[in-house]
Amino acid sequence: MAIHRAAPARRTVADPAGYLVVHVDTARRLLVIEHYRNDELTAVVEAGNGIDGYTSVLAAGLVSRLDHAAYLGRGLTRAEQALRSGARYRQDAAPGDSNHTRISRCLPRLRCLL
Numbered sequence: 001m002a003i004h005r006a007a008p009a010r011r012t013v014a015d016p017a018g019y020l021v022v023h024v025d026t027a028r029r030l031l032v033i034e035h036y037r038n039d040e041l042t043a044v045v046e047a048g049n050g051i052d053g054y055t056s057v058l059a060a061g062l063v064s065r066l067d068h069a070a071y072l073g074r075g076l077t078r079a080e081q082a083l084r085s086g087a088r089y090r091q092d093a094a095p096g097d098s099n100h101t102r103i104s105r106c107l108p109r110l111r112c113l114l
């Protein structure tokens with residue numbers, strides 16, 4: 001059995017498939033995952049839990065890099081915990097960071113459920 005020492009995290013590389021913005025919709029008890037390509041909203045995935053959201057994003061081909069998929073999994077885990085506990089969720093913000101600004105520009109006319 002080989003034991004490997006973890007390498008330091010590398011600089012983030014943009015995913016050619018686009019980027020994702022995760023929101024918690026507490027009123028509907030859903031995780032909302034918006035997919036953007038070239039700053040244009042292309043798809044929205046709504047899921048009751050992180051696993052369903054993650055597998056739907058993968059099935060739709062909305063990520064192409066393993067590091068991006070891993071990052072999404074971490075974000076969805078945090079979002080699901082916030083949804084269950086009633087806490088606020090802010091993507092890419094440390095817990096309790098009140099200075100974070102959400103970058104989403106959700107366009108309901110493009111909403112699609114995957």
